[in-house]
Every structure is written in structure tokens, then in C-alpha cells.
Amino acid sequence: MSESISRVRRGLMQGGAAAAALGALGFPAISRGQSDVICIGHLTPLTGFLGPLGEYAQMGVKLAVEEINAAGGVMGRKIELIAEDSVNPQTASTKAERLIERDKVVAIIGEISSASGLAIAQVAQRNRTLFFNTGCNSDELRGKSCNRYMFHTEAANTMYVYAAGQALLRDGMVKGKKWYSLTADYAFGHDLLKAAKRFMQANGGEFAADELVPTDAADFSAYLLKIRNAKPDIVISNLAGAQITNFMKQYMEYGLPFPVAGFGFDTAVAWGAGKGNVTGIWPLVWDSQVKTPSGQKFTDAFTKKYGKPPENQAWGDYMSTKHVAQAMNDIKSTDSTKLAEHLEKGAKFDVLKTREGYYRNWDHQLMQEMYTIRFKPAAEVKDKWDLFTISAPVPGGNQSLEVIAPTKEENNCTMPA
Amino acid sequence: MLTQIVEQVINGLLVGAYYLLIALGLSLIFSLGGLVNLAHGAFYALGAYFAVKLADQVGFAGALVVSPVLVAILGLVVERFLFRRFYRHDPALGLLLTFGLAMVIEQLLRIVFGAAPIPFSIPSLLRGQIFVGDFVYSKYRLLMLVLAATAVGCLWFLLQRTPFGRVVRAGVQNPDMVAALGISLTPYMSGVVAISVGLAALAGVLLAPITGVHPAMGAEILTAAFVVVVIGGLGSFWGVVYAALIVGVVRGLTVYFFPPAAEASMYLLMLLVLLVRPRGLFGERIQRFE
Numbered sequence: 001m002s003e004s005i006s007r008v009r010r011g012l013m014q015g016g017a018a019a020a021a022l023g024a025l026g027f028p029a030i031s032r033g034q035s036d037v038i039c040i041g042h043l044t045p046l047t048g049f050l051g052p053l054g055e056y057a058q059m060g061v062k063l064a065v066e067e068i069n070a071a072g073g074v075m076g077r078k079i080e081l082i083a084e085d086s087v088n089p090q091t092a093s094t095k096a097e098r099l100i101e102r103d104k105v106v107a108i109i110g111e112i113s114s115a116s117g118l119a120i121a122q123v124a125q126r127n128r129t130l131f132f133n134t135g136c137n138s139d140e141l142r143g144k145s146c147n148r149y150m151f152h153t154e155a156a157n158t159m160y161v162y163a164a165g166q167a168l169l170r171d172g173m174v175k176g177k178k179w180y181s182l183t184a185d186y187a188f189g190h191d192l193l194k195a196a197k198r199f200m201q202a203n204g205g206e207f208a209a210d211e212l213v214p215t216d217a218a219d220f221s222a223y224l225l226k227i228r229n230a231k232p233d234i235v236i237s238n239l240a241g242a243q244i245t246n247f248m249k250q251y252m253e254y255g256l257p258f259p260v261a262g263f264g265f266d267t268a269v270a271w272g273a274g275k276g277n278v279t280g281i282w283p284l285v286w287d288s289q290v291k292t293p294s295g296q297k298f299t300d301a302f303t304k305k306y307g308k309p310p311e312n313q314a315w316g317d318y319m320s321t322k323h324v325a326q327a328m329n330d331i332k333s334t335d336s337t338k339l340a341e342h343l344e345k346g347a348k349f350d351v352l353k354t355r356e357g358y359y360r361n362w363d364h365q366l367m368q369e370m371y372t373i374r375f376k377p378a379a380e381v382k383d384k385w386d387l388f389t390i391s392a393p394v395p396g397g398n399q400s401l402e403v404i405a406p407t408k409e410e411n412n413c414t415m416p417a
Numbered sequence: 418m419l420t421q422i423v424e425q426v427i428n429g430l431l432v433g434a435y436y437l438l439i440a441l442g443l444s445l446i447f448s449l450g451g452l453v454n455l456a457h458g459a460f461y462a463l464g465a466y467f468a469v470k471l472a473d474q475v476g477f478a479g480a481l482v483v484s485p486v487l488v489a490i491l492g493l494v495v496e497r498f499l500f501r502r503f504y505r506h507d508p509a510l511g512l513l514l515t516f517g518l519a520m521v522i523e524q525l526l527r528i529v530f531g532a533a534p535i536p537f538s539i540p541s542l543l544r545g546q547i548f549v550g551d552f553v554y555s556k557y558r559l560l561m562l563v564l565a566a567t568a569v570g571c572l573w574f575l576l577q578r579t580p581f582g583r584v585v586r587a588g589v590q591n592p593d594m595v596a597a598l599g600i601s602l603t604p605y606m607s608g609v610v611a612i613s614v615g616l617a618a619l620a621g622v623l624l625a626p627i628t629g630v631h632p633a634m635g636a637e638i639l640t641a642a643f644v645v646v647v648i649g650g651l652g653s654f655w656g657v658v659y660a661a662l663i664v665g666v667v668r669g670l671t672v673y674f675f676p677p678a679a680e681a682s683m684y685l686l687m688l689l690v691l692l693v694r695p696r697g698l699f700g701e702r703i704q705r706f707e
Contacts, residue, residue: 046532047633055532185677214680218628218637219435221428221558222672222679228553229421245534245629253539253555253627255546272629274536311533384536 037078038334040065040324041099042317043086043120044110044135049215049242052268053112053313057134058083059306060314061109064321067301074328092116096123096131106334107132109320112241112313114138114188121150125416130336132324134316137264138191139411142363146413148340151364153320155285157188157195158411161263162404163283163370163394165199168261171281173234174200178208180232180258182223182247184240185212188264192238196263198410208232213239220250228256237262244269248278265373267311270387276378278387284371286315286352289390295352309385315352323349354393355401363413367401369393424552425669431558433665434565438620439638440645440657441572442613448589448652449602449609450504455515456495457617457642458635459522464488464618465625465634466526469537477540477626481564484622489615496610504606519635526632534629561623568619569658572612576654585609589652644683648690650697660698 044054086092111117112135124131125147133152183189260280288299302310344361351357357368373388467484503511543557576582649660671682
């Protein structure tokens with residue numbers, strides 16, 4: 001009896017394993033390219049808890065390639081995009097390898113998960129091919145794990161913390177205040193917690209508690225009860241992706257009275273939660289409310305093509321693609337090593353913000369303005385895209401862009417040869 | 418501290434009730450048809466998406482009824498043209514079929530609605546909290562609990578107190594004998610699948626206002642439902658009920674004492690149960706699997 005029961009049970013267990021693997025198969029979007037075009041590879045998670053952001057990333061990169069080709073391509077050659085689901089670090093690494101070796105891409109753009117980003121960076125370094133990180137925030141990728149071929153259009157965790165932190169300091173929410181933080185339990189969250197702690201300790205805050213939350217947690221009620229009993233002065237989210245949507249919806253459901261702030265944020269998670277389901281102060285790398293002529297053009301083109309406004313992740317991948325193309329046109333070469341040298345010399349780029357940006361030479365981080373957002377009360381919301389107001393750029397006009405970025409002491413990078 | 422633990426235990430029981438709606442159907446389809454329905458989570462996701470679309474027309478209360486009914490009808494179609502061919506075959510074939518079906522449904526949701534989560538809120542009437550002494554409850558979750566308990570109660574009545582239920586239970590125990598008595602299990606299997614996926618859809622509607630509505634939501638919840646079924650034991654209605662509640666409580670207590678292990682706790686529990694009692698807490702001897 002036990003033998004056949006165990007056979008059946010094995011079937012059930014395989015079922016469980018297969019269920020866990022459900023999201024683990026990717027669908028290549030476009031087949032391999034030819035030699036008369038310049039191939040660019042794009043990898044980003046389209047499934048799993050970062051999938052919602054990955055979809056915007058792909059929209060952004062596709063729009064950029066269309067615009068570049070419509071404007072005559074790069075050195076007279078068309079760009080061909082090979083875009084795939086990066087799934088997880090193992091798959092991301094395999095796919096990056098294949099893009100470089102089989103499809104001969106000149107650069108890889110994308111990624112959102114810091115863990116997968118690290119995997120792609122290692123492949124890029126080994127094969128001496130450019131990798132533009134468009135969505136991984138971990139300081140560590142700019143510090144301990146930095147390399148010659150990886151450039152970061154996405155802002156680093158320290159920059160996010162600085163942006164939101166300025167708003168918190170202004171509101172008197174740091175000095176002598178008790179913070180209750182929830183942190184996504186993977187590379188990104190741990191890294192963000194480190195940056196957040198550094199900021200809090202430098203400014204005289206203290207922890208009521210700091211807790212790690214598994215990335216697949218969908219029910220936050222148990223955490224909310226704990227927070228309620230701890231009575232903190234402020235609740236801090238170091239969560240990621242769909243976690244933020246779930247957490248905020250349930251935070252509002254339980255009606256906890258403590259102010260909320262976060263150090264990592266993407267607009268899609270707020271749109272996904274909806275009106276009246278998010279509150280607090282959050283940092284943001286870009287939003288269509290940032291009024292600049294080139295930003296407006298991007299917003300119009302994106303809205304026309306996809307029927308909805310661009311999300312900040314779409315900005316990241318759109319921007320990186322434009323920067324790669326511009327750099328190749330500037331030096332008339334697709335050689336990754338030469339391109340990296342060109343970028344390190346401080347080439348300026350339009351980043352759809354008030355000030356131009358540049359990639360800092362020692363850690364390859366794009367120096368740029370950041371923003372903080374505040375959620376509006378439900379009564380002031382006009383439509384499902386209009387949920388928050390955006391601050392003036394951080395840092396302000398007379399300060400160096402570098403004041404918000406990690407210093408060499410905080411996050412040193414020694415590029416491997 | 419003690420009150421906080423009590424609070425977590427009660428909350429864990431509430432959380433367990435949501436697992437229950439999904440796990441019961443999974444267990445039923447497997448017990449009667451021998452089919453591991455990996456697409457069960459996809460039906461849960463369909464329930465949530467239908468609710469979001471229907472709520473504009475018929476309101477949340479309407480969606481609570483219409484969405485599960487629509488999914489149950491879809492379940493009838495899927496049973497008739499797909500599941501029915503695989504009941505008596507190698508379980509691996511059924512796994513492949515339902516795994517593929519889950520992927521197709523998830524991908525269709527992604528194509529039609531996009532990968533981004535869709536906003537959906539608790540109806541304004543049900544927003545707010547109820548305070549009992551030191552404890553706080555969300556009004557909406559209390560309603561969820563009532564609805565989930567009612568659904569489980571109805572299912573229990575159907576299985577234990579009606580002719581339909583008697584045949585289903587006999588079919589779980591000994592399908593050959595049922596056939597020898599001149600009863601065809603085919604229409605009963607249709608009914609079981611329709612009810613099971615309908616329950617999953619009901620869970621989808623109930624959870625849509627408090628979690629993100631996104632294409633992968635089905636895959637997320639399915640693994641937990643499997644764990645519940647394995648812990649509870651096959652063929653046992655109450656086994657699944659107790660297992661769901663235990664999993665909810667264990668998860669709540671883990672969040673209280675050691676949050677990083679919150680999601681891992683249920684797998685540890687499953688491991689323990691399987692080591693001590695391989696057929697699950699309340700698993701029955703089922704002749705067809707002997």
C-alpha cells in the first residue's frame with residue numbers, strides 16, 4: 001500500500017515542483033539577426049514578481065529602437081533588437097552568453113533583478129561586451145561587483161535613499177524617530193537596507209524593528225499586526241515589485257495610522273494598487289510629470305504607441321538604448337572597449353530631465369537628478385494614472401549631481417582588468 | 418506578548434481559510450480523477466480577472482456570483498474536451514496537460530490584460546476595521562471568512578448529505594465497484610471539476626481587492642495549495658480543512674518569531690508531516706491507489 005500511495009504522492013510532489021517552475025519558461029520575442037544590422041540584446045524579467053516592470057522595460061527599448069531606426073540607424077546600419085525574458089540569474093547568465101556568442105550582439109541592455117544583473121555583468125565582463133543596467137538598484141553592482149563593461153542608467157540605492165531621505169528630514173521624520181522597516185529578502189533588499197541604515201544612523205534615527213520579507217509573500221496581515229503593536233513613528237518599505245502593491249493595499253485595508261515612506265519604488269506598483277490604496281513619500285528616478293521638451297516627446301510617442309503613459313522602467317530602457325546608439329554614432333565604432341572608454345571620458349547625455357547626465361568614470365553610475373513623490377488623497381485623484389505629485393529635482397540646481405551618489409568611501413569600486 | 422501570539426493565531430486561521438478554497442478543489446479532482454490539476458491556480462487568476470472586469474457592470478457583489486459561475490462553465494468545457502481523456506492514464510500525462518494549460522491561460526492573461534497588476538479596491542462599504550479589545554480586524558476579511566466558511570459548509574453538505582456526494586465519495590474509494598453497480602462516474606466528474614474550479618475562482622474574486630491582480634497570481638498560490646493537500650492527506654475533506662488552518666497559523670507564528678522563514682515554514686511543516694506520517698494527517702486508505 002505504502003508503495004503505491006508514495007507513487008501517487010510523488011506525482012503530487014512533482015506537481016508542486018512543476019507549479020513552482022511554472023513561470024520559468026521564457027518566450028524569445030524576435031529571432032536572430034543578420035550581419036548587415038547591429039544587434040542589441042535585451043534581457044529583463046517578464047514573469048515573476050518583477051514581470052510587471054519588465055513589460056514596461058520591453059516597451060521602452062522597442063520604442064527607442066524604432067526611433068533610432070527611423071532617424072537613420074547607427075552609422076547607417078539598422079539596429080535589430082533581440083529581446084527575451086531573463087527569468088532568473090541562471091537563465092539570465094545562459095541567455096547573455098548565447099546573445100553574445102551566437103547572436104553577436106554589440107551590447108546587452110536591461111535587467112531589473114539585482115541578482116540577475118550581477119550574473120549578466122559577469123558574462124559581459126568575461127566577453128568584453130557592454131552591459132547597460134536599466135533597473136538593478138543595488139549599490140554593490142556599482143561597488144564591489146563593478147566592472148569595466150557595466151554601466152548603470154538606473155539610479156543606485158544610495159541615490160534613492162538620499163532623495164526620499166531629504167523629504168523625510170524636511171518633515172522631521174528622522175531624528176529621534178523609531179523606524180519600522182520591511183525589507184525584500186534578496187540581493188536588492190539587503191543592499192537597500194544597508195544604504196537606509198547608513199542614512200538613518202547618520203541622521204539620528206533608530207529602528208523599532210527591521211524585518212526581512214520573502215519575495216513570494218502575498219499576505220501581509222501578520223506583518224501588519226506586528227507593526228501595529230510596535231507603534232513606530234514611521235513605517236519604511238524596502239520592498240520590491242509586486243510586494244509593494246500587496247503591502248500597500250493591505251496597509252490601507254488595516255488602516256494603520258503611522259506615516260509610510262519607501263526607499264525603492266516603481267510607478268507600476270502604484271498604478272496596480274489603484275486610487276486610495278497607496279500613501280506616503282517615495283523616491284522616483286523619472287516620471288512623465290517631469291516637464292522637459294524631450295521628456296514630453298518621449299511621453300507623447302510612448303502614449304501614442306501603447307495607449308498608456310510611460311512608466312519609470314520604460315524610461316530606463318529607452319534611455320540606455322538611446323545612449324548606446326548615441327555613443328556608437330559619436331565614435332563611429334561598435335567596439336565595446338572603445339565605447340566604454342568614450343563613456344568614461346564624461347560624454348554628456350540627454351536624460352529627459354532638467355540637467356544633462358553623464359556616466360561617472362570610477363563606478364559607471366549615471367549622474368542624474370532624482371525626485372520624490374507624495375500620494376494624493378483619493379478625492380484629488382483625476383484618473384487612474386494620476387495618483388501622486390512630484391517634487392523639484394534632487395539635488396537642487398546649484399548642487400553637484402554627485403552629492404546624492406555614494407562616495408568612494410561608501411561604495412568603492414576597483415575595476416578588474 | 419501572549420495577546421500578540423493569540424492575535425497571530427486567530428489571524429492565521431483567517432489566512433488558512435483562503436488556502437482552503439483552493440486546496441479543497443485540488444484535492445477533490447485528484448481524489449476522484451487521479452488528475453493533478455496544475456491549472457487550478459490559473460482558474461483562480463481567471464476568477465480575479467473576471468471579477469475586475471465584471472465589477473464595473475454588476476458591482477462587487479454581482480462579480481462574487483457571476484465570476485465563479487463563468488469559470489465553472491469554463492471548467493465544464495475543459496473537463497469535457499481535455500481532462501476526460503486523461504483520468505485513467507499515466508499521471509505524468511495529466512501533469513503535462515494541466516501544466517501546459519496553466520501556461521496557456523497565464524500567457525493569455527498577459528496578452529489580453531498586460532503583465533502589470535490591475536487596480537482593484539475593496540468596495541467602499543466594506544472598507545474599515547472592527548476593533549475587539551486590543552485586536553483589529555479588517556471588515557472585508559471578516560466577510561471573506563464568512564463567505565469562505567459558507568462555501569466550505571455547502572461543499573461538505575453536498576459531499577456528505579446528498580446522493581451526488583455519496584456517488585462521488587464511493588468513486589473516490591472504489592471506482593470499479595461504482596461501475597459494477599451500473600453508475601457512470603463521467604457526469605459526476607464534470608460536476609466535481611466545475612465545483613472545484615468555481616471555488617478557486619471564488620477565492621480569486623475574494624483575494625483580488627487585497628492582493629495584486631496580475632497574470633502570475635495563480636502560479637503563486639498553487640504551490641501553497643499543494644502543500645496543504647499533501648499535509649492534509651488525500652481523500653480527506655477534514656484533512657484538507659485542518660491542514661489549511663494549520664499552515665495559516667504556522668505561517669503567522671513564523672512571521673512573529675522569525676519573519677525571513679515565513680514562506681519556508683509551510684514546506685518545513687510538510688517535510689515533518691511526510692516523515693512522520695507519509696499519507697498525510699488524515700489521509701485515508703484509498704483502494705484505487707493501493
